[in-house]
Amino acid sequence: DTGVSQDPRHKITKRGQNVTFRCDPISEHNRLYWYRQTLGQGPEFLTYFQNEAQLEKSRLLSDRFSAERPKGSFSTLEIQRTEQGDSAMYLCASSSVRDRSYEQYFGPGTRLTVT
């Protein structure tokens, strides 16, 4: 499968625990995005990378959230001291600067449940 992959697909954690999610973009896609989607809502932008540089982070994003893309390939999203309000689907997407269509390809998501 050459699409965007995410791991794990599901995560159940207790409030206060830290969690980390991984995203593997389509090979050679240099842009990578993280979005969060809650039930009945559209995806909400969290942050985005061009290669290894984090170029934008949502002002709504708590300091408990951090993302990295150390070698410009896969990315991780960490949530520290999880809260029940963090329960959501976390979606990763990638796109290519060489692809003038601007299309973002989404992964299957990681569903986080905080109990």
Next chain:
Amino acid sequence: GENVEQHPSTLSVQEGDSAVIKCTYSDSASNYFPWYKQELGKRPQLIIDIRSNVGEKKDQRIAVTLNKTAKHFSLHITETQPEDSAVYFCAASQGGGSNYKLTFGKGTLLTVNP
């Protein structure tokens, strides 16, 4: 920042009828407008997109129209089929420079009744 409003939130049509979903956006700098289809439990998938230098784009039964002056764009699905049933999201982006993030509407649940 950009704000995208989407209507209606739910839409039910009979198979073979047309469906229209409308979105408005607030940021005049936005110039890329994709539509995504999301089936239950699956990832969003792009079905059609349009850029601001084009007023209309068609792909078989799907078309999108854009009115930049009024800041609204619409998705048109003709000859609907049960497999068109899904949640549809519109989005807007500046699509260039350093700002590629998508701002999504809240979605429209389309149900096509056989």
